[in-house]
Amino acid sequence: MVKQLTICLALLCGWAAGADYICGIGRSDSAELPMVSTDKMLYSQWHDCVLWMPFVAAGPAGTYYDYSGNEFDGSQTNPASRPTWGNGYYDFDGTNDIVSRIGIGLTTCSILTMSAWIKTSTNATMRIVSLTDRTLYSQPQCFIRVLATSQANVFMRGIDTENTSKNGAIVVTDNNWHHIVGVCAGSSGTIHLYVDSVDEGIASYGGAFTLDTFDATSVGGIDNVTEGQQFNGLIDDVRIYNRALTSNEVNAIWSDTKDDH
Ligand SMILES: [Ca+2]
Ligand SMILES: [Ca+2]
DSSP states (O other): OHHHHHHHHHHHHHHTTTTTOOOOOOOOOSSSOOOGGGGGHHHHHHTTTTEEEEEEEEETTTTEEOOOSSOOOOEEOOOOGGOOOOOEEEEEEEEOOOOOEEOSSSTOOEEEEEEEEEEEEOOSEEEEEEEESSSSTTTEEEEEEEOTSOOOEEEEEOOOOOOOOEEEOOOSSSSEEEEEEEEEETTTTEEEEEETTTEEEEOOOOOOOOOOOOOOOESSSSSOHHHHHHHOOEEEEEESSSSSOOOHHHHHHHHGEEEEE
């Protein structure tokens, strides 16, 4: 009860202070959050969470619920391009499956964090979560992906094509679940990769640069683009924050969700 009250007060304070994004408060429609207990509602995990797709229940065909409180639901109009529901995650076929969301409010984005669980045995370059500009898709981007060499990768490119990339060391294509987190900070020109709560290191461009008004978010591929990098395997619990998560927060998410994976 105390924890619930604390969370409620924190959320109210967030609103009162004019906070832009608060996660974990459910939805206004009937798609309530059925399986996440309040003891997992660590406030620090939800503050500034822009999008959260825990895939706790299958939505209507082609709809992928966002439980961040923003209701930035994903969609897929083409039935052949929809991933298959897997009772708590989605199975992407590696050909054309993709979950797209146009606009999640990152209009002045300078720092963001992407987080997701994956399970795959495919060694290929495959997008997990991507933020792109639909008119300049080959330019500004932030994404986390799997590499053909079996490691994870986080990548960031600004509006003037400055970019930096960081590869992990942990093998993530062993057909076990792995938790991938990428932090992109254009304001400092640095990116940070975590796999299974292990710090996989930082890469730096060497100076600040400007990200973008990312208008497209995609899971399992690249929105509005047919250039490939389609994910082949399972994806769950996709989150995007408009700030850099700390290593303690990354550890908390991994710790709270690892028993489900
Ligand atoms: Ca397909
Ligand atoms: Ca799930």
